[in-house]
Amino acid sequence: MDLVKIYSCLCDRTRLRLLNVLAQGPLCVCHFQAVLGEPQVKISKHLAYLRARGLVVVERSGNWMIYELTPKPSRELRANLACLQDCARENPVFQRDLARLKKLAPKLAESGPCGCATPAK
Amino acid sequence: MDLVKIYSCLCDRTRLRLLNVLAQGPLCVCHFQAVLGEPQVKISKHLAYLRARGLVVVERSGNWMIYELTPKPSRELRANLACLQDCARENPVFQRDLARLKKLAPKLAESGPCGCATPAK
DNA sequence: AATCTATATTCCGTTATAGGTATATAAGAC
DNA sequence: GTCTTATATACCTATAACGGAATATAGATT
Numbered sequence: 001m002d003l004v005k006i007y008s009c010l011c012d013r014t015r016l017r018l019l020n021v022l023a024q025g026p027l028c029v030c031h032f033q034a035v036l037g038e039p040q041v042k043i044s045k046h047l048a049y050l051r052a053r054g055l056v057v058v059e060r061s062g063n064w065m066i067y068e069l070t071p072k073p074s075r076e077l078r079a080n081l082a083c084l085q086d087c088a089r090e091n092p093v094f095q096r097d098l099a100r101l102k103k104l105a106p107k108l109a110e111s112g113p114c115g116c117a118t119p120a121k
Numbered sequence: 122m123d124l125v126k127i128y129s130c131l132c133d134r135t136r137l138r139l140l141n142v143l144a145q146g147p148l149c150v151c152h153f154q155a156v157l158g159e160p161q162v163k164i165s166k167h168l169a170y171l172r173a174r175g176l177v178v179v180e181r182s183g184n185w186m187i188y189e190l191t192p193k194p195s196r197e198l199r200a201n202l203a204c205l206q207d208c209a210r211e212n213p214v215f216q217r218d219l220a221r222l223k224k225l226a227p228k229l230a231e232s233g234p235c236g237c238a239t240p241a242k
Numbered sequence: 243a244a245t246c247t248a249t250a251t252t253c254c255g256t257t258a259t260a261g262g263t264a265t266a267t268a269a270g271a272c
Numbered sequence: 273g274t275c276t277t278a279t280a281t282a283c284c285t286a287t288a289a290c291g292g293a294a295t296a297t298a299g300a301t302t
Contacts (some may be wrong), residue, residue, distance in 0.1 A: 003208060007132035013122050029279060042261070044280060047257095063269055063278045065261080076208045085126060087197045091196040133290085163291070165250060170289095174263060184248045184299055 005053050006080055014038060014046045016084070019069075020094045022056065023085055023099055026068035035100045126174050127201055135159060137205070140190075141215045141224055143177065144206055147189035156221045227242045 009015055017036055021027060027035075032043045034049035050056045055077065059066050072076055073081065136159050142148060150155075153164045168188055171177045176198065180187050194202065199242055207217035 001134050001137065001212070001214060003137060003205075003212075004132055004134050007128050007137075011125055011128035011132045013125050014260095016122065016128075016203055030277095039262085040279070041263085041281095043148055044278095045260085048280075060269085060279095063276095066277060072214060075211070079204050080201075083200050084124075089123075090196070091122070093122060135290095151247095160292080161249070162293085163249095165248095169250075181249095181299085184246095188247060226295085 002074065003076055006055070008075055009050055009053050009055050010080065010084065012046065014042060015050060017082065017093065017097055018026065018043070018046055019084060020053070022069050022099055023081065023088075024098065024101060026066045027101075027105075028061075028064040028066050030064070030099075031104060034104055035097050068100050082115065118120075123195065124197055127176070127198055130171055130174050130176050131201065131205065133167065135163060136166040136171060138214065138218055139164070139167055139171065140202065140205060142208050142218055143188065144188050144202070144209075144217065145222060147187045148222075148226075149182075150188050151185070152222075152225060153188075155225055156218050171194070 010019070014036065018032060021032065021035055029040065029047065032038075044080055045058065046056075051058060051067075054099055055068055055073075056067050057070050059068075069081070070077070080087070082095065135157070139153060140195070141152055142153065142156055150161065150164055155160075157164065162191070168177065168179075172179060172188075175191055176194075177188050178191050180189075190202070191198070194217065
């Protein structure tokens with residue numbers, strides 16, 4: 001069942017945080033590291049997990065890999081991501097991540113696909 | 122995070138089917154067996170899993186254990202169960218289970234907490 | 243008491259998952 | 273070409289999950 005695949009992606013704290021941040025727009029791995037405060041391996045492996053199950057897609061941009069939510073989500077995925085967004089609204093962990101994201105890349109839209117012209121370090 | 126616990130419960134096919142059936146009302150294990158067509162151990166263990174995480178509660182009624190969705194779900198749980206219901210609407214597996222439930226216990230409300238006066242066998 | 247019925251639990255084998263360390267790859271800079 | 277930077281992968285260990293077989297328990301019946 002496809003739902004199982006979706007929920008398998010959602011049943012890990014790190015992946016939930018990744019998806020929450022991704023809901024704001026595409027991002028590169030280095031920014032995920034900075035926002036979540038987690039090591040590169042961890043971020044990278046969980047993104048690979050999400051990618052293998054079709055929740056996110058990647059595109060290379062020079063040295064950076066830009067991840068974003070899949071452009072054509074299934075009905076189920078769309079519904080559950082919306083539900084997650086709803087739950088995230090009142091969750092301190094998620095909100096803290098979004099705050100850090102805003103600080104880190106306040107002009108994401110202007111500075112290219114993920115703002116990595118000024119890499120986070 | 123509480124969400125992880127919820128999604129952990131949802132990332133198994135059998136548990137999804139159990140929750141879908143439970144949305145119709147309380148039910149005993151023997152009826153779950155009949156509706157899902159799965160062995161007793163499997164049903165019992167997954168119900169225990171759901172119970173340990175607070176998604177369902179149990180009450181003994183003679184020889185039967187009547188499971189039902191927790192009467193006081195968290196905001197997150199309520200949202201996600203509603204989302205699941207929405208997804209189930211168009212899912213053949215879930216609908217087949219509900220059809221079997223209807224056939225098996227068409228008068229659940231009348232015949233007591235789970236209709237086990239006429240046990241399924 | 244013995245027995246039956248419904249359900250739970252224990253034990254076992256297999257597979258999946260998560261995190262860390264170390265290493266590999268791929269592109270850019272020089 | 274070498275070197276650096278960003279990211280991915282391999283390998284290892286520990287833990288959790290799943291399913292099945294066998295057994296245990298608790299209540300009902302006789």
